[in-house]
Amino acid sequence: MQAMVQISRLNKSFGAHHVLQDINLDIEAEKVTCVIGPSGSGKSTMLRCINRLETPNSGTITVDGELIGYEREGANLRELSTRRIAQQRARMGMVFQRFNLFPHLTVLQNVIEAPIQVRKMAKAQAEADAMRLLGQVGLTQKASAYPSELSGGQMQRVAIARALAMKPQLILFDEPTSALDPELVGEVLEVMRELATTGITMVVVTHEISFARDIGDRLVFMADGQIVETGEPKEMLANPIQARTKEFLSRIK
Amino acid sequence: MAVQEPAEPMLLPPRHHWRAVAAVAVSVVLAAFVASLAGNPNMQWDVVGNYLFSGQIxxxxxxxxxxxxxxxxxxxVLGIIIAIMAMSGNPVLYWVAQAYIWFFRGVPLLVQLVFWFNLALLWPRIGLSLPFTDIDYTISTNVLITSFVASVLGLALHEAAYMAEIVRAGLLGVDSGQSEAGRSLGMSDGQLLRRIILPQAMRIIVPPTGNEVISMLKATSLVAFIAGGDLMTAVQNVYSHNFRVMPLLIVASIWYLIVTTLATFLQxxxxxxxxxxxxxxxSRSKRA
Structure with missing residues (x-):
């Protein structure tokens, strides 16, 4: 199986706090990888290193074989220009915990913004694509609404459509349902469930264990900046091997 | 025998004895002032009327x-550039921006106006000339820097320092999640600034900028000091000949009030x- 993302010896510190400690992880293409773990374990930071919203202190990340953020210069790595990094980011989608829709733009404008600006797509084409994607997340009716007129669940579905509009190779979800009222979680998970069937590579940092069990192809458990255990979700949730995993799962059940 | 229903009590507002007293006292003082102003022969209201729409004014x-x-x-425009410089990672740009704000905010506007007006004392000729060559495109400073140009330089460069601070506050006021979302979609720094950050920062920038416009309308009167040709210059020119100082200041005040009021509506x-x-x-429902 080919790895879409390869993380190798990744380290990240915020001041004296060593958030990621020598992380090694391969993320398979066309699979759903779920990352769970207590808050502060480094899950989100690892995700944000993949599209370089965070700059690692050391280690390398490749996406589809391409080194992220650097180019080789002899034996060393030279950091890429912000323009080149932007081009690399355009190939990965990201969905944020707090949605981060553009509040001054309508739903449709949110979705077509990057295809037009970054991909230089014609407006008519971008709008046609956007309407199809809004149909996919069930929000065709809201195309001309502003984000402030939507519920949290609707905003997150727009954010997913916005990420998909760039036709990314993989899509990173950073706790997509953590900021939602409980009754709105289901509609977002449903959209993600359908997305998983399209064969796009998904990395999902989540607290939704049932989603990880039902939809995930692989489960990663992180604690204290390290990957403690990985495995097939159903098997790992039923019979965790590591004591740290057992303890975490027993607390959230 | 029918029982008399007790009448529903009427709800009365509290009594405000002192409110009435204060209103009367202030009204009396105000009326006396207006009467003494309106009836004052030294105000020469006919002169006000004569000059209000005169061509010179x-x-x-x-x-x-x-x-x-x-x-x-x-x-x-300059304020946006300086604000971006002040927020850039380049230490030279950062310090140049800080120094600009420090200097142009720290030196009084009137001093700056007089400085620009007298620039010829410092550099008699301005332009491009390369040493050891025939290239010499220079012009006499006194020809280039008219009192109008000096006025524009003085007012604009001084104001840019304030605008830079207003723009910077606006840019910082946009949620950091917005730039993360833009970056995650592959937008360049320039696209991010133009399409995502600045439009949202405008919401924060516009109200104080409206105040700056009104300040600027009034600050232009300082250019009368270097004969900048503004409303105050015109008024001064008139009263230095006919000595009708008060009525002409009223003319100026009426026009300043009209223009600042219009600016307030625009804001x-x-x-x-x-x-x-x-x-x-x-925004309330979003927080919920």
Whole structure:
């Protein structure tokens, strides 16, 4: 199986706090990888290193074989220009915990913004694509609404459509349902469930264990900046091997 | 025998004895002041009427409006550039921006105006000339820096320092999640600034900028000191000949009040426009 993302010896510190400690992880293409773990374990930071919203202190990340953020210069790595990094980011989608829709733009404008600006797509084409994607997340009716007129669940579905509009190779979800009222979680998970069937590579940092069990192809458990255990979700949730995993799962059940 | 229903009591507002007293006292003082002003023969209201629409005054008024618009336009563009420099990772740009703000905010506007007006004392000729060659495109400073040009330079460069601070506050006021979302979609720094950050920062920038426009309208009167040709210059020219100082100051005040009032309406309209997507009802429901 080919790895879409390869993380190798990744380290990240915020001041004296060593958030990621020598992380090694391969993320398979066309699979759903779920990352769970207590808050502060480094899950989100690892995700944000993949599209370089965070700059690692050391280690390398490749996406589809391409080194992220650097180019080789002899034996060393030279950091890429912000323009080149932007081009690399355009190939990965990201969905944020707090949605981060553009509040001054309508739903449709949110979705077509990057295809037009970054991909230089014609407006008519971008709008046609956007309407199809809004149909996919069930929000065709809201195309001309502003984000402030939507519920949290609707905003997150727009954010997913916005990420998909760039036709990314993989899509990173950073706790997509953590900021939602409980009754709105289901509609977002449903959209993600359908997305998983399209064969796009998904990395999902989540607290939704049932989603990880039902939809995930692989489960990663992180604690204290390290990957403690990985495995097939159903098997790992039923019979965790590591004591740290057992303890975490027993607390959230 | 029918029982008499007790009448429903009427609800009365509290009594405000002192409110009435204060209102009467202030009204009396105000009325006395207005009466003494209106009936004052030294006010010479006929002179006010004669000059309010005179060509000389209207020319000055036009110059005041042109100066305000031109200087604010320059100051806004320059302010955005300086604000971006002040926020950039480049230490040289950062320090140049800080020094600019420090200097132009720290030196009084009148001093700056007189400085620009007398620039020829420092550099008699301005332009491009390369040593050891025939290239010499220079012009006499006194020809280039007219009192109008000195006025524009003084007002605009001074104002840009304030605009830079206003723009910087606006840019910092946009949620950091917005740039993360833009970056995650592959937008370049320039696209991010133009399409995502600045439009949202405008909501924060417009109200204080409206105040700056009104300040600028009034600050233009300082250019009378270097004969900048504004409304105040025109008024001064008139009363230095006929000595009708008070009525002409009233003429100036009437026009300044009219223009600042119009600017206030414009500010209100602009604030509504840039607030699109941020209605107060909507922002409340978002927080919930």
């Amino acid at each position: 209207l020319d000055g008024l036009a110059n005041t409006i042109i100066l305000t618009i031109l200087c604010m336009a320059i100051a806004i 209100f309209y602009l604030e509504k426009r840039v607030g699109q997507g941020f209605s107060s009802v909507a």
